[in-house]
Amino acid sequence: MESKKGSTAKRKILGQNGTLNKNPDKVADNNFKNIAFFDPNDIVQVKYEMLRSAQKEGVGILKASEAYGFSRISFYKIDKVFKEHGLSGLLPKKRGPRSAHKLTVEIMEFVSGLIRQKPDIKSTEIKKEIKERFSITVHQRSIERAIKRSKKKH
Incomplete structure (x- = not known):
């Protein structure tokens, strides 16, 4: 029992x-x-x-x-x-992704390059550049969080 x-x-x-x-x-x-x-x-x-x-x-x-x-x-x-x-x-709802799964290493390197070229670039502009270059849509807030995380690592 x-x-x-x-x-x-x-x-x-x-x-x-x-x-x-x-x-x-x-x-x-x-x-x-x-x-x-x-x-x-x-x-x-x-x-x-x-x-x-x-x-x-x-x-x-x-x-x-x-x-x-x-x-x-x-x-x-x-x-x-x-x-x-x-x-x-x-039933409990399934949780969404807990990481920036669209923001691959390649995309984050691209973002870092954009920031180096133009330090005051806005996340809305980065979003447009990602869409144009990689043909994917990433939420503006996801980009901001990923940038913040990458700054903490360095």
Whole structure:
């Protein structure tokens, strides 16, 4: 039988598929503490049970959200997405890229050259130059962050 915290293997799988609850200790509902079926590590199950307790058992929204480790505002957001998308709406959203994946070494060398030639060049102008030379669109803010990172390295 699994422990109340869930098996390590299951937590690993939940982590791999993006449904691991990062705050399982905040889930205070008794079912999650006493019944092995309820896993506080499974964020989809936690969200669903929070909504169910409020809508089917008449638990107040504030009390339900606190019992499942969410804020009242989060409850309303979760409820809205569940009503719009069903169970799949409870799945965490995939995160976007965490790096400037379009700004390759070649492009950053090009940007450095532009900055050396014209030290007061604006990121909007750099964006246009990148578009013209490499036929890709890079967000202005991505360019600014990449320049800032490259300055820190040197």
